[in-house]
Amino acid sequence: MTKRRMTIATIALLIANFMGGLDATIVNTALPAITSDLNGIRLIGWISSIFLLGTAVTTVLWGRVGEAIGNKRTFQISVILFIVSSLVGGLSTSMLMLIVARAFMGIGAGGMVSIPFIIYADLYANPAERARALGWVTAFYTLSTVVGPLIGGWLVDTLSWHWVFFINLPIGIISLLLLQFSYREGNRAATQNRFDYLGSGLLIATLVVLLFASDSIATNIGQTLVLVIIGLVLMGVFYHVEKHQTHALVPVELLKNWQIQSQNVIMFLINGFFIGYSVYAPMWAQGLLGTNATYGGLTQIAGSVLLLIGTRYTAHLMERLPYKHIVMLGSLSVLLSAVAMTLATQSAPYWWLLVSGGFNGLGMGLAFTPMQVSLQDGVRQDLISVSTTFGLLFRTLGQTFMSAIFGAVLSLSTASQVGGRLTTRMMNQLTDASSARHLPQTLLPQLRTILFNGLHLIMGIGLVLVILAIFINLIRKEPAKQPR
Incomplete structure (x- = not known):
C-alpha cells in the first residue's frame, strides 16, 4: 500500500470521525427545537441515550466482526447503516420514530468510531507516533464540534431541525468512496474465530x-x-x-486486569460529566439566558478549541511525563469545569458557560489520548483489538447511562415544581428560544427558576463523578508496556 493510498484512506477514516463528532454537537444544538416541536421533554434524554446505547452495545461486537470479515468491510457496513438511519431521523414526525432512528444511528456509529482505532493501532506501532495520529483524529473530531454548533444553530434558525440529520448523507458517502478506492486490507485482518x-x-x-x-x-x-x-x-x-x-467476546483476563479497567472506569466517569455539559449547556443558554439556537450551540466552541489544543500537546507530554500524571492534569481541568457549573447562579453570564466549557474540553483532550494508548500498549498483541473497543465501550457507557440519568433527573425536578398555571408544555417551550417568546412574560421568571433547579442538580451530580475519577486515578497503578 503506497503512502498516497494510506493518506487517502486515513482521510476517509477521519471524515467518518468528523461525521460522528458533528452528529453529537449538531443534535445537541437542535434538542431544544426538537423538544418544542415534538413536545418531548419527558423523552429528551432518550435522544442522546438511545444513540449512545446503540453505540455502546455494539462497540465490542463490531471489533469482533472486524476480526471475522475484515475491518474495511465492517467499517463500510457501519457507515452505510449510520447514513440510512440519519435519513430516517430527518424524516421523523414523532419522538418514537426519531428515537428508533437514533438507535440504529448509534449501532452504525459503534463500528464507525471504533474500527478506525484498531486500524491506527496497526499502522502506528510507536506510542508517540500513534499519539500524534490520534491527535489528528481528535483534531477532526474537534473541528466538527467547532463547526457543529454553528451549522446546527444556522440550520435550526433558517431551515428546521430535520436538516441536522440530512447533512450526514453527503459526508458519509464521501468517506465510503475514498476508502473504497484507496484502502487495500491485508488477509491477516480476517480470522476464523468462532463468534x-x-x-x-x-x-x-x-x-x-x-x-x-x-x-x-x-x-x-x-x-x-x-x-x-x-x-x-x-x-x-x-x-x-x-x-x-x-473465544470469549471479552476475555476474563482483560476483565480482571484492574490496571487496565481502572482507566476504563475513569473514562466512564469523566465522560458522564462531559455529556451533561454538552447536552445541557445549550439548554442553559437558551432557556435561562434567552439566546437563540446558534448562541446555544456556541457554548461548545471554547471546549472544542481547547480539546484540540490539549490533544495536540498531549503527544509531547507523553514523551516527558508518566501517562497517569497527564490524566490527572486533564481530570483536574474537568473538575474546574464541574465546579464552575455547580457554582453558577441563575443569573450567571454567558461567558461563564464558555469558560466552564473551555476547562472541560482541555481536560478531555489531555486525559483521553494517554489512556487510549495505555489500553493498547498495556495488553498482549492478541488483546489489542478487544481492549481498544472495550475502552471505547466504557467511554460511551459513561455518556449513555449518565445521559439517561440526567434526563430522568430533569424530568423529576420539572414534574415536582410545575402546577397551576405552570405546565410541562410551557417547560417544553422554554427550552427553545423561538417558542419561549410565545410564553406569558409574567411567568418566565418562575419557569426559568424551575429549569435552573433541574440543570443545577445535573451539574452537581456531574461534579461528584469527576471527584470519583480523580480519586481512582490517585490510587491506580500504570499498566506496564507489553513487548511487541
Whole structure:
C-alpha cells in the first residue's frame, strides 16, 4: 500500500470521525427545537441515550466482526447503516420514530468510531507516533464540534431541525468512496474465530436492562431497583459465561486486569460529566439566558478549541511525563469545569458557560489520548483489538447511562415544581428560544427558576463523578508496556 493510498484512506477514516463528532454537537444544538416541536421533554434524554446505547452495545461486537470479515468491510457496513438511519431521523414526525432512528444511528456509529482505532493501532506501532495520529483524529473530531454548533444553530434558525440529520448523507458517502478506492486490507485482518453469540447477547441484554433502569428513575423507583437487580444478575452470568468461552467476546483476563479497567472506569466517569455539559449547556443558554439556537450551540466552541489544543500537546507530554500524571492534569481541568457549573447562579453570564466549557474540553483532550494508548500498549498483541473497543465501550457507557440519568433527573425536578398555571408544555417551550417568546412574560421568571433547579442538580451530580475519577486515578497503578 503506497503512502498516497494510506493518506487517502486515513482521510476517509477521519471524515467518518468528523461525521460522528458533528452528529453529537449538531443534535445537541437542535434538542431544544426538537423538544418544542415534538413536545418531548419527558423523552429528551432518550435522544442522546438511545444513540449512545446503540453505540455502546455494539462497540465490542463490531471489533469482533472486524476480526471475522475484515475491518474495511465492517467499517463500510457501519457507515452505510449510520447514513440510512440519519435519513430516517430527518424524516421523523414523532419522538418514537426519531428515537428508533437514533438507535440504529448509534449501532452504525459503534463500528464507525471504533474500527478506525484498531486500524491506527496497526499502522502506528510507536506510542508517540500513534499519539500524534490520534491527535489528528481528535483534531477532526474537534473541528466538527467547532463547526457543529454553528451549522446546527444556522440550520435550526433558517431551515428546521430535520436538516441536522440530512447533512450526514453527503459526508458519509464521501468517506465510503475514498476508502473504497484507496484502502487495500491485508488477509491477516480476517480470522476464523468462532463468534461469541451467547456472550454478545448477554452483554446487550445487560446494558439494555441497565439503561431502562436509568430512565425509569423518573417514573418508578421500585421498577428501577428491580431492573438494577436483573442487570447485575445478567452481569454475573455474562462473567461466568465468558470464563468458559474459548473465544470469549471479552476475555476474563482483560476483565480482571484492574490496571487496565481502572482507566476504563475513569473514562466512564469523566465522560458522564462531559455529556451533561454538552447536552445541557445549550439548554442553559437558551432557556435561562434567552439566546437563540446558534448562541446555544456556541457554548461548545471554547471546549472544542481547547480539546484540540490539549490533544495536540498531549503527544509531547507523553514523551516527558508518566501517562497517569497527564490524566490527572486533564481530570483536574474537568473538575474546574464541574465546579464552575455547580457554582453558577441563575443569573450567571454567558461567558461563564464558555469558560466552564473551555476547562472541560482541555481536560478531555489531555486525559483521553494517554489512556487510549495505555489500553493498547498495556495488553498482549492478541488483546489489542478487544481492549481498544472495550475502552471505547466504557467511554460511551459513561455518556449513555449518565445521559439517561440526567434526563430522568430533569424530568423529576420539572414534574415536582410545575402546577397551576405552570405546565410541562410551557417547560417544553422554554427550552427553545423561538417558542419561549410565545410564553406569558409574567411567568418566565418562575419557569426559568424551575429549569435552573433541574440543570443545577445535573451539574452537581456531574461534579461528584469527576471527584470519583480523580480519586481512582490517585490510587491506580500504570499498566506496564507489553513487548511487541
